[in-house]
Amino acid sequence: MKHHPHHPSHTHSHPHTHSHHPTRRDFLSTLSAAALLGPWAFQQEQSAADTAERFRQMSEDFERKGLADPFKGITTNGEVLPGTFQIAPTGVSTEPVRNAAEKFIASLTNVQLARTMFPVDDVKWRKWMNQHFYARQGISLQEMTDAQRDAAFGLMRASLSTRGFELSRNVMRLNETLAELINEHTFLGEWLYYFTIMGRPSATEPWGWQLDGHHCIINYFVLGDQVVMTPHFFGSEPVRATSGKYKGLVILQEEQTTGLQMLQSLSDSQRQRAIINFSKTGNNNLTEAFKDNVVLDYAGLRANDLPKPARDHLRDLANLYVSNMDDGHARVKMDEVDRHIENTWFAWIGGTQPDSAFYYRIQSPVILIEFDHQRPANLARFASDPDKPTQQHIHCVVRTPNGNDYGKDLLRQHYLAHPHTS
Numbered sequence: 001m002k003h004h005p006h007h008p009s010h011t012h013s014h015p016h017t018h019s020h021h022p023t024r025r026d027f028l029s030t031l032s033a034a035a036l037l038g039p040w041a042f043q044q045e046q047s048a049a050d051t052a053e054r055f056r057q058m059s060e061d062f063e064r065k066g067l068a069d070p071f072k073g074i075t076t077n078g079e080v081l082p083g084t085f086q087i088a089p090t091g092v093s094t095e096p097v098r099n100a101a102e103k104f105i106a107s108l109t110n111v112q113l114a115r116t117m118f119p120v121d122d123v124k125w126r127k128w129m130n131q132h133f134y135a136r137q138g139i140s141l142q143e144m145t146d147a148q149r150d151a152a153f154g155l156m157r158a159s160l161s162t163r164g165f166e167l168s169r170n171v172m173r174l175n176e177t178l179a180e181l182i183n184e185h186t187f188l189g190e191w192l193y194y195f196t197i198m199g200r201p202s203a204t205e206p207w208g209w210q211l212d213g214h215h216c217i218i219n220y221f222v223l224g225d226q227v228v229m230t231p232h233f234f235g236s237e238p239v240r241a242t243s244g245k246y247k248g249l250v251i252l253q254e255e256q257t258t259g260l261q262m263l264q265s266l267s268d269s270q271r272q273r274a275i276i277n278f279s280k281t282g283n284n285n286l287t288e289a290f291k292d293n294v295v296l297d298y299a300g301l302r303a304n305d306l307p308k309p310a311r312d313h314l315r316d317l318a319n320l321y322v323s324n325m326d327d328g329h330a331r332v333k334m335d336e337v338d339r340h341i342e343n344t345w346f347a348w349i350g351g352t353q354p355d356s357a358f359y360y361r362i363q364s365p366v367i368l369i370e371f372d373h374q375r376p377a378n379l380a381r382f383a384s385d386p387d388k389p390t391q392q393h394i395h396c397v398v399r400t401p402n403g404n405d406y407g408k409d410l411l412r413q414h415y416l417a418h419p420h421t422s
Contacts, residue, residue: 066290074296085403092328102201301346
């Protein structure tokens with residue numbers, strides 16, 4: 001069944017604990033000690049226990065439904081376009097990423113390693129979610145020592161561009177701003193982002209890592225010197241901090257402005273084709289958590305109908321997202337995007353003014369990018385209209401269609417060439 005651009009509203013937040021506390025998956029087992037704290041404290045802990053149990057059940061329900069079907073990948077018609085991706089040398093070394101991952105792994109205790117390491121073909125890849133209730137796996141920045149946190153950030157720095165690393169960190173910082181705004185430091189905060197490693201870092205065997213948390217999810221697959229960095233989710237509410245620890249911090253304005261400039265650069269007739277709906281009343285992203293197999297046909301305006309300047313503008317917009325990867329692999333990915341540029345589509349929903357709420361999508365056989373102004377969620381109490389999408393709440397998603405999210409098509413080809421036995 002094909003999906004049309006709509007998505008239900010949801011709220012967002014995350015747990016916030018001190019570094020010596022367990023993760024949320026371990027949370028319930030620690031609550032019996034609450035009886036020692038007196039009646040008031042016990043009531044507080046019991047309420048937290050009830051919330052944690054409800055969140056666990058909700059998480060399991062989403063996983064059960066979202067993972068009911070085996071992975072296929074995002075397609076336009078339900079069928080993966082064969083031969084889209086190949087195992088091939090890129091000439092861009094992944095040794096810095098591998099070294100950083102090994103340093104991070106070496107910093108962990110045996111107990112932490114047991115929670116952090118998964119097989120490279122584990123379904124854990126697909127278990128990520130932006131919503132506040134999701135019970136995450138791995139080890140959080142909140143739990144880490146300073147040395148472990150430095151190693152985790154070292155892995156991010158090696159894997160991402162300077163821009164990509166700063167964007168990720170700023171998302172985390174604005175999650176602290178949100179905690180301040182609504183006085184919620186149990187389920188929100190700067191350090192509530194969880195790391196897992198898939199497989200063992202290797203120069204020849206497939207492996208990768210994942211970061212999972214509120215408004216920031218990175219899936220980073222490595223095979224030889226090839227990299228796939230999708231699904232990649234980033235966003236914020238708010239996108240602009242007007243108070244608190246990070247007052248003055250603003251993010252995602254370039255993605256917002258450049259997208260609008262792309263639309264405004266089109267002729268009237270081209271713009272009419274690109275805009276698939278002038279009305280934006282809700283959330284429109286279609287490829288967030290547990291949407292690995294969405295069937296989403298091309299819509300809007302095709303790039304082969306554009307003159308070269310407009311086509312270059314569309315390419316530059318795509319590059320804005322791709323360039324969150326380390327510089328070398330971003331160039332490799334953009335070469336892939338360029339090979340399919342004539343079959344790249346640009347679609348728009350919503351207004352066309354600088355203060356409008358809007359959604360746009362870039363889609364080709366090798367990349368899918370969504371930008372969406374969302375309804376207020378955790379800040380709904382402050383909104384003049386809590387049902388109206390706002391520029392203060394943005395979601396962005398980058399995907400690799402046709403079966404190569406999480407590097408799964410490359411992994412499939414690798415296993416065909418090098419059979420693995422369990």
